[in-house]
Amino acid sequence: MSEVLVVVDHVDGAIRKPTFELLTLARGLGEPAAVFFGSADAGATAAEQLGKHGAEKVYVVDDAEIKGYLVAPKAEALAQLVEKASPAAVLLVSGYEGKEVAARLAIKTESGLITDAVDLAEGGVTTQSVFAGNYTVKAKVTKGTPIITVKPNSAQVEEVGAAGTVEAFTATISDAAKTAQIVAQQPRKASGRPELTEAAIVVSGGRGTGGNFEPIEGLADALGAAVGASRAAVDSGWMPHTFQVGQTGKTVSPQLYVANGISGAIQHRAGMQTSKTIVAVNKDEEAPIFELVDFGVVGDLHAVLPAATEAINQRKG
Secondary structure, three states: OOEEEEEOOEEOOEEOHHHHHHHHHHOOOOEEEEEEEOOHHHHHHHHHHHHHEOOOEEEEEOOOOOOOEOOHHHHHHHHHHHHHHOOOEEEEEOOHHHHHHHHHHHHHHOOOEEEEEEEEEHHHEEEEEEOOOOEEEEEOOOOOOOEEEEOOOOOOOOOEOOOOEEEEEOOOOOHHHHOOEOOOOOOOOOOOOOOOOOOOEEEEEOHHHOOOOHHHHHHHHHHOOEEEEOHHHHHOOOOOHHHEEOOOOEOOOOOEEEEEOOOOOHHHHOOOOOOOEEEEEEOOOOOHHHHOOOEEEEOOHHHHHHHHHHHHHHHHO
16 A cells, blocks of 8 residues: 655644644555654654554654745655655645645646645545635546645544654755745744634634624633634724635634624635534624524624623533
């Protein structure tokens, strides 16, 4: 059975949950093998976690020549690993970097590319939500090594096996791949909440908040959720663009999406309608969002959300 390469998404060795989801999906295609970019020590530490989630092998790629540059060196290293391992597929997390690396890798290996898959079945058949989320399509790569990026929250994480074997892989990075160098980074201010695109629960607010996101944030903290916003809320200056969910913002697919004071315009729906369960709170019973939801509450979010937050906190206590 051929290997399926899973590119590990991590920050300073801390592995993000979507990587474990990819390892679960990879088991349906072949033998999962993780690709960890980092130091040998960090890779050895990560191998234990990766092995528990199904990685039978962990390739550790020394990132000394990679981490100071944008995506080109990483794509080049992966192309060399693909040539060596001849995998059945390469899986990456669908994000800004993941899709950029995947595109470059597909060109280098002359392979087909599928982005933003929400499911991956036997034989490499993917499911995607396309045309602003209005259609669901099945697709399969027919040329080269399938390069596939998968949206977070597309699979349930499963723990299996033990620590995977570790194999060092040395890549040769060309000067041409080092033309875009990272000269400065602005660290994000820690909020204590999960990353929006990775969160299992998202609580979003729109025009109906009137700019007061305290009820949204209170419910999000009670649920351990991420906070999102509609384009109207972002355009009004109430929330930064990094919180925007929608066609011109971020696409999310959580287990639970709670839309508050959001009308449900197609632009917003395109970014969240693949959520597993959708709940809406809106004063307007004719709001388009109610056509999409699993559960709807007609009411003022400023009254509904604090009551819900209090009830959740009481049950937790």
